[in-house]
Amino acid sequence: MSNIPADLSYTAEHEWIAAPGAEGSVRIGITDHAQGELGDVVFVQLPQVGETVEAGAAVGEIESTKSVSDxxxxxxGEVVAVNERLEDEPAVVNSSPYEDGWLFEVRPSSDDYRSGLLDAEGYAAQLG
Structure with a gap:
């Protein structure tokens, strides 16, 4: 069974979203399940700081030994930070998907950004 922290929100596309930090931004990454399905991550392409992103839009890619995934x-909202460590150490996504392997941070453009996201129980149910 995958590790599914209860304090995060999730998407059907296997991403997690942490609660807003001090600056109002949310941290985003891929779930333990997703990294397991991908296999060894060898490259990560992330959005640029300052870029405006739309919910549901592809903003980067993760390349593994098995495939390339959006x-x-x-x-x-606006991208306010990216995990620069992934440029040199993309495999940290596999070893620490919820901590060191986070992908990027967004300052949401709306306070209701959580609508449509899953809680840990809902995400676990989706996985079966």
């Missing part, structure tokens, strides 16, 4: 923005 990264989708789970919320609309």
């Amino acid at each position: 990264i989708f923005a789970p919320v609309s």
